[in-house]
Amino acid sequence: MLREMFDRLQIRARYGRTLIFGGLLLTLLLCIRGAAAPDSYRFAILGDRTGEAQPGVYEQVWKEVAGENPAFVVSVGDTIQGMNDANAEAEWLDAGRILKPFRSYTLYLAPGNHDIWSEASERLFRQYSTHPVHYSFDYGQAHFTVLNNSRSEELPDQELVYLEADLKAHAGQALKIIVSHRPSWLLNVALRNPNFALHQLARRYGVQYVVAGHIHQMLRLELEGVTYVSMASSGGHLRLSGVYEDGWFFGHALVEVHGKNIDFQIRELSAPHGEGRITKLTDWGMAGLVKRGQRESAPAK
Numbered sequence: 001m002l003r004e005m006f007d008r009l010q011i012r013a014r015y016g017r018t019l020i021f022g023g024l025l026l027t028l029l030l031c032i033r034g035a036a037a038p039d040s041y042r043f044a045i046l047g048d049r050t051g052e053a054q055p056g057v058y059e060q061v062w063k064e065v066a067g068e069n070p071a072f073v074v075s076v077g078d079t080i081q082g083m084n085d086a087n088a089e090a091e092w093l094d095a096g097r098i099l100k101p102f103r104s105y106t107l108y109l110a111p112g113n114h115d116i117w118s119e120a121s122e123r124l125f126r127q128y129s130t131h132p133v134h135y136s137f138d139y140g141q142a143h144f145t146v147l148n149n150s151r152s153e154e155l156p157d158q159e160l161v162y163l164e165a166d167l168k169a170h171a172g173q174a175l176k177i178i179v180s181h182r183p184s185w186l187l188n189v190a191l192r193n194p195n196f197a198l199h200q201l202a203r204r205y206g207v208q209y210v211v212a213g214h215i216h217q218m219l220r221l222e223l224e225g226v227t228y229v230s231m232a233s234s235g236g237h238l239r240l241s242g243v244y245e246d247g248w249f250f251g252h253a254l255v256e257v258h259g260k261n262i263d264f265q266i267r268e269l270s271a272p273h274g275e276g277r278i279t280k281l282t283d284w285g286m287a288g289l290v291k292r293g294q295r296e297s298a299p300a301k
Contacts, residue, residue, distance in 0.1 A: 041071040042254060045255060046061060046252050048214065049095070054236070071139065075110060076110050076179060089124055111150040117151065134146060134147050143173035143177070144176075145166050177208065177210075178202065180211075183213075208227060215239075216248070217239070218266060244277070247288040251269050263280075
């Protein structure tokens with residue numbers, strides 16, 4: 001009896017290290033998988049880089065974004081100045097040099113009108129962005145659909161077909177965000193008209209946010225529970241009044257996700273291209289800041 005017990009202890013001792021190592025390895029693998037899409041994380045959304053890119057702005061945006069350590073970065077497009085097939089590849093290479101120090105961050109690009117204007121430029125977008133012209137991805141409980149309206153003020157029919165199929169296939173995701181370059185929805189939402197295809201699909205499949213760029217102005221509009229966001233510029237020139245309160249400033253959005261809850265911070269660049277003001281998305285409306293003259297949050301330390 002004692003001998004049998006001794007033999008069992010020897011067997012356990014002999015294989016103990018293997019079992020412990022195997023258990024630790026399994027735990028490590030599970031942690032790595034979990035770390036890829038945790039329940040709580042942050043990501044950044046960038047506005048347009050071009051449309052008469054202002055020197056040094058995009059570079060500063062990326063430095064500030066990197067300091068926030070997001071899980072990934074989404075861009076609403078206009079990464080190159082474009083509009084000329086002869087110069088397009090050189091401009092993509094130049095953009096790549098700017099982005100090289102930040103290549104540890106996964107970047108999801110939407111195609112802008114400065115990125116795609118011809119068949120040749122579309123091929124270059126696919127090559128240098130490493131994405132199709134429309135695509136989707138998941139992170140944790142969030143699903144992102146990136147659409148292509150680079151060559152049309154409206155969403156083309158094929159984009160709506162793709163959107164419906166994509167949202168239907170990912171109906172179980174708790175958070176859904178649609179990203180495109182042009183705010184094709186702007187007029188309808190401003191006029192409180194819910195009878196357009198994008199909005200109907202967003203409502204049907206529980207999309208919470210629809211995000212675009214193109215106009216370089218920070219705006220927020222609400223329609224039947226869907227939040228529509230026009231991003232401030234991340235490098236393209238400021239238009240019209242150029243006044244911060246009107247939504248004309250350089251910056252990005254930092255988005256915090258905690259389970260099914262999502263919170264947008266709108267972050268203006270610090271000096272020399274801004275004052276580092278931080279606001280909530282809900283501080284903005286369809287004409288800029290909702291409360292003019294309000295004191296914005298100080299930059300986070």
